[in-house]
Amino acid sequence: MAKEITLQEVSSHSSADSCWIVLYGKVYDVTAFAPSHPGGPEAILRVAGTDATEEYDPIHPPGTLEEHLPEECLLGKFRESPVKTEDSAQHQVAKNESKVLYSQEPYKIPSNLEQCLNLNDIEYLATSKISKRAWSYYYGAGDDLISKAYNNLVYQKILFRPRVFVDIVKCSLDTTLLQGQLKLRLPFYVSPAAQARLVHPSGEGGMAQACHKAGALQIISNNASLTPEQIVEASPETEFGFQLYVQEDRARSVELLARIKKLPQIKFICLTLDAAVPGKREHDERRYLEGAPQKKIEKAKPYDPQAATDDKSGGVAKALFAGIAMDLTWMTTLPWLEEHSDLPLVLKGIQTHEDALMASQHPQIKAIILSNHGGRSLDTAPPAIHTLLEIRHHCPQVFDRLEIWVDGGIKRGTDVVKALCLGAKAVGLGRSPLWGLGAGGPEGVEKVLSILRREMKTTLRLLGVEKVEQLGRHHVNSRVVEQEIYLEPSRLGGSKL
Numbered sequence: 001m002a003k004e005i006t007l008q009e010v011s012s013h014s015s016a017d018s019c020w021i022v023l024y025g026k027v028y029d030v031t032a033f034a035p036s037h038p039g040g041p042e043a044i045l046r047v048a049g050t051d052a053t054e055e056y057d058p059i060h061p062p063g064t065l066e067e068h069l070p071e072e073c074l075l076g077k078f079r080e081s082p083v084k085t086e087d088s089a090q091h092q093v094a095k096n097e098s099k100v101l102y103s104q105e106p107y108k109i110p111s112n113l114e115q116c117l118n119l120n121d122i123e124y125l126a127t128s129k130i131s132k133r134a135w136s137y138y139y140g141a142g143d144d145l146i147s148k149a150y151n152n153l154v155y156q157k158i159l160f161r162p163r164v165f166v167d168i169v170k171c172s173l174d175t176t177l178l179q180g181q182l183k184l185r186l187p188f189y190v191s192p193a194a195q196a197r198l199v200h201p202s203g204e205g206g207m208a209q210a211c212h213k214a215g216a217l218q219i220i221s222n223n224a225s226l227t228p229e230q231i232v233e234a235s236p237e238t239e240f241g242f243q244l245y246v247q248e249d250r251a252r253s254v255e256l257l258a259r260i261k262k263l264p265q266i267k268f269i270c271l272t273l274d275a276a277v278p279g280k281r282e283h284d285e286r287r288y289l290e291g292a293p294q295k296k297i298e299k300a301k302p303y304d305p306q307a308a309t310d311d312k313s314g315g316v317a318k319a320l321f322a323g324i325a326m327d328l329t330w331m332t333t334l335p336w337l338e339e340h341s342d343l344p345l346v347l348k349g350i351q352t353h354e355d356a357l358m359a360s361q362h363p364q365i366k367a368i369i370l371s372n373h374g375g376r377s378l379d380t381a382p383p384a385i386h387t388l389l390e391i392r393h394h395c396p397q398v399f400d401r402l403e404i405w406v407d408g409g410i411k412r413g414t415d416v417v418k419a420l421c422l423g424a425k426a427v428g429l430g431r432s433p434l435w436g437l438g439a440g441g442p443e444g445v446e447k448v449l450s451i452l453r454r455e456m457k458t459t460l461r462l463l464g465v466e467k468v469e470q471l472g473r474h475h476v477n478s479r480v481v482e483q484e485i486y487l488e489p490s491r492l493g494g495s496k497l
Contacts (some may be wrong), residue, residue: 007051010078013276014049016041020075022051024066029073033068051078058134058197061227095303113447119411119432122448126199126438133287134198138434140283141375147383148375151409154383159477160420166464171457175468177217177294177403177426178344180368181266182239185215186453187468188416190445191374191407191428192243192270192348197225199438205234210445211279212238214453219270219428220244222256232265241346243270246325246333257340268366269341271333274349276326279377338364346405349373351387353394354492360401367403367425374408374430382486384408388422389478390485399423412456420468421476 005027013020019031021044034041047055087110110116110125127135141148175187190207197203211218212235219241220231228242242260246255258268337345350356350357359365370384382390384406391398398404406419407428416427429448436444460468463475 001398004079004129005076007078010051011049014346016045019044019048020448021047021049022078023053023056025053025078027078028069028073030069030073030076033073055133058074058199058203059195059225061225061230063227065148073207080243094225113444115463116439116447116451118127118451119435119448122432122444122451123435125440126435126444130199130438133176134195134438136283136287137195137281138431138438140281141379142279142281142377143379145375145379146235147372147381148378148409151372151375152411152415153409154481155409155412155415155418157478157480158385158422159415160418160459160463161475161477162462163464168461168464168466170466171460172467173453173456175426177405179403181218181344184217185237186449187420187425187456188403188410188427188429188449188452189217189219190433191430192221192241192272193226193374193430193434194221194223195225196434196437200441202234202437202442204231206437206442207273207445208232208235208238208240209423209437210433210442210449213446214449216449217241217426220266222272228260228263232263234266238265240266240375241268241270242266243272243348244337245272245275246328246337247323248325249323250325250336252323260343261341266343268344268346269337270346270348271337271344271367272348273328274351274371274381275377276324276328279373279379281376283311330362334364351381352486353387353391353398354490356387356398356404357395357490357492360395360398365402367405369405369407369428370424371407371428384424385419385422385481386485388419388424392423393482393485394490409454413457414459416452416456417459417463417471418476421471421473422478423473 010020010022010027013029016034017031017035018029020029021029022028030044034044037044109128110121113122113125116122116125127139130138173186174184176183190211196207202209203226204218204220205226208218208231210216217239220228220243222245224231224235224244231241232238240263244253244256257269260269334345344366345362345364346367346369347359347365348371350359350368350370351372356368356370359368368477370387372381374381375381388404388406392406403425404423405426405428406424407430410416410419410427410432411427419427429452432448433445436446436448438444440447440460460466460471463471465471465475
């Protein structure tokens, strides 16, 4: 591999007929590989003839290159590999758009973790440091971001009912999950958010280290930027769940489940159902289009109306969802999964009381997560609190049959406490640990968990509560939110287990 190849030579191979890219200072011919790329050929063609290291590295686990590209694809060394920097004007756009989070101006941007007092501070610090690409992927949500915004707004409509003259010297956040199988020091967990290495090289491994220090659970994303083995190795004493997206090619999912079975730190499978197809995330798509050479994409294949409908281009999200199965059902998927995994099953993405009731009838399902995927799938889908109250109204027996977890919109420790008061057993954090990683690496994630822990303890003491299991509906007034929940008859139809 002594041959050195210049940027000019690489750039002359930028089409579907001859596609070269540079990765880690080496030049590869990926012409034959591009059509079978899981994210579609467009993902490769848009960086054809360039140094694609910055695009490739954060979203592919170490070892992926060696696993998928045969040795003959390696052409030689890259003679010049200039360091790319984020365009300052584009980066300023991310910072400016993020200012909508703050109602008071002027707002002083925190310059370090010590100056961050809340999760909004963490997000703003991260926004000032990370790339536009990462910000667009993390910040974005479906369509007009209505569900994303309402996920948090709904908590603001719930009021507390504090009790006084109570001894509050002791205060514990300890909890158990999955009928006592998991013993944790915090009732909130890191949700399966993908692509952590977009903002820090430690990625999900760094997040796991922070979880271990805080005594929190982490659910590993199916689309993590490290393999499950690498994440567990980074923090072998952490307890994990594993998110599963069932693939169209079932053999791939079976192979993955076999790998998970070999990792005793992974205690359950989290089957995600609220993103059978990716939502229309325009922040992510705009960032993609800013750097996409359209002429290369157009040459990939002739225009096909059906292909346009099923377009897989358009940012990080759509590439990650390539190959996800859309044919999952209660009657077929649960028996298949039970055949290939004996771990407890958690269903993520329940958004109606009917589906919660269906889940409660299956013995393998130990918990459900009420979630609209952080507002990233179907915009105007209900926040988890709506679904929680809907279950309470229509089928309260579900609370006795399995655990109910929620996620989406958590910005304060008070939000976590309100969810627990209404019957949630645990609360998931999606974007905030990612912002923490971007703001300060693993220490930033520790800061996020520490802020919420302190805010929760303050809230419990002011409510007159010593332990999280003592929280109940009598500690909150949710009447305003209850006016918005679905009260029409159930629509179970003939779908029974």
